[in-house]
Amino acid sequence: MNPVFLSKSERGKLAIQRREEEASDRDRGRDPDRCTRDRERERENETRSRERTRNEKRAEREREKELDAIKEQYFGFKKPKKRVIKPSEKFRFSFDWENTEDTSRHMNALYQNPHEARILFGRGFRAGMDRGEQKKLAARIEKEIRAEIRKKEGVEERPEEAAVQRQKEAAADLYDAFDMRMDRHWSEKKLEEMTERDWRIFREDYNISYNGSKLPRPMRNWVESKLSPELLKAVERAGYKSPSPIQMASIPLGLQQRDVIGIAETGSGKTAAFVLPMLTYITRLPPMNEDNEAEGPYAVVMAPTRELAQQIEEETVRFTHYLGIKVVSIVGGQSIEEQGFKLRQGCEVVIATPGRLLDCLERRYAVLNQCNYVVLAEADRMIDMGFEPQVVGVLDAMPSSNMKPENEDEELDEKRIYQTTICSVLPCHLLLSGLLGSA
Numbered sequence: 001m002n003p004v005f006l007s008k009s010e011r012g013k014l015a016i017q018r019r020e021e022e023a024s025d026r027d028r029g030r031d032p033d034r035c036t037r038d039r040e041r042e043r044e045n046e047t048r049s050r051e052r053t054r055n056e057k058r059a060e061r062e063r064e065k066e067l068d069a070i071k072e073q074y075f076g077f078k079k080p081k082k083r084v085i086k087p088s089e090k091f092r093f094s095f096d097w098e099n100t101e102d103t104s105r106h107m108n109a110l111y112q113n114p115h116e117a118r119i120l121f122g123r124g125f126r127a128g129m130d131r132g133e134q135k136k137l138a139a140r141i142e143k144e145i146r147a148e149i150r151k152k153e154g155v156e157e158r159p160e161e162a163a164v165q166r167q168k169e170a171a172a173d174l175y176d177a178f179d180m181r182m183d184r185h186w187s188e189k190k191l192e193e194m195t196e197r198d199w200r201i202f203r204e205d206y207n208i209s210y211n212g213s214k215l216p217r218p219m220r221n222w223v224e225s226k227l228s229p230e231l232l233k234a235v236e237r238a239g240y241k242s243p244s245p246i247q248m249a250s251i252p253l254g255l256q257q258r259d260v261i262g263i264a265e266t267g268s269g270k271t272a273a274f275v276l277p278m279l280t281y282i283t284r285l286p287p288m289n290e291d292n293e294a295e296g297p298y299a300v301v302m303a304p305t306r307e308l309a310q311q312i313e314e315e316t317v318r319f320t321h322y323l324g325i326k327v328v329s330i331v332g333g334q335s336i337e338e339q340g341f342k343l344r345q346g347c348e349v350v351i352a353t354p355g356r357l358l359d360c361l362e363r364r365y366a367v368l369n370q371c372n373y374v375v376l377a378e379a380d381r382m383i384d385m386g387f388e389p390q391v392v393g394v395l396d397a398m399p400s401s402n403m404k405p406e407n408e409d410e411e412l413d414e415k416r417i418y419q420t421t422i423c424s425v426l427p428c429h430l431l432l433s434g435l436l437g438s439a
């Protein structure tokens, strides 16, 4: 290494630095306690860090425990059950015995005649057993029970009771060969040949479903409906070859004066479905003349809009052709005085929008003193459009003397007049307000 020239000040600086280093070396040699202190400090630091790690681990464990407790509270916890050994498992007895050792038969005669579940009066079947045999057995049991009851009460069998019983027995004998027969389609069968199964297939074919009790059979065609010859002629004249499904289902119900809520798509023939039973009902009443026309119409049809009311009027007039029944329509947008005048001249049927009809009633242009048949066409829409108060107002104007029995299972007297309500509803609007419940 080549020698380097150092100035005087540089040389001085270097000398001072050297001296300082020497002094510090000397000091280190002179202070042995300092190393010990350093070591102690290091040890303390280590202990503190170990303590911290331990605390952290403890806190972690506690957090986990807490989490488990929360899980247990919300998800439940299945404690493994301790299996308890029952005494019966510990000591097993053998109960094998010989048939001859069974004394129960001698003790009680009941064991010799094991009792079979009996289907009450021929209703229902047990699965997996011959249905025909079950029917026959049920008919025999019913006969025996009735005979026993008569004997107890000391009464003789009435001829009509005997006839009914004979009929049941004959039906039971026939059942086997009759109900289970699948030889022909229902459309090839006469009405009296239709079996329960055929009716089921028929309803499925036309997508007819009901909700209600004691329902009459649907009608398969116009000829089998119980409509009068005049109405049948009018139906033929209208060109209706066969009834639509809603007509098949609801006309027989309407003819029995049952309240009906008919649910079907638009254009499915709901109008004829309620008009035909309504006209049949009217033909049973005395003809409208000077004596009774002041008491108002026999039936009222309410519709949400003028157009629908007019459409229903057209359809109704088609069917009144051979009956001489007068139909008047009362809708908004026309002179109310003129409508009042028409009403005073007498009519059997009023087809109206609810607002205008209530107006007529309030102004005494119309009365409903002998109206027991009300049809609410598109009842759902009327409620949606806010006509409920008007509809209720019209219903309130009708006589309340011909209400049906509260119990809907009770038979209706065919000869009596009952207040009847028919509603037509679109399938998409099944949730109606309380109005239909009170209808």
Ligand SMILES: Nc1ncnc2c1ncn2[C@@H]1O[C@H](COP(=O)(O)OP(=O)(O)OP(=O)(O)O)[C@@H](O)[C@H]1O
Pocket: 239, 240, 241, 242, 243, 244, 247, 264, 265, 266, 267, 268, 269, 270, 271, 272, 315
């Ligand atoms: N059985 C039938 N055979 C042939 N045509 C029919 C039959 N029933 C109804 N129609 C015709 O079908 C059309 C629709 O019937 P209708 O107006 O009664 O249906 P709707 O269900 O009341 O419809 P909307 O919901 O629009 O009032 C009418 O022109 C009617 O004449």
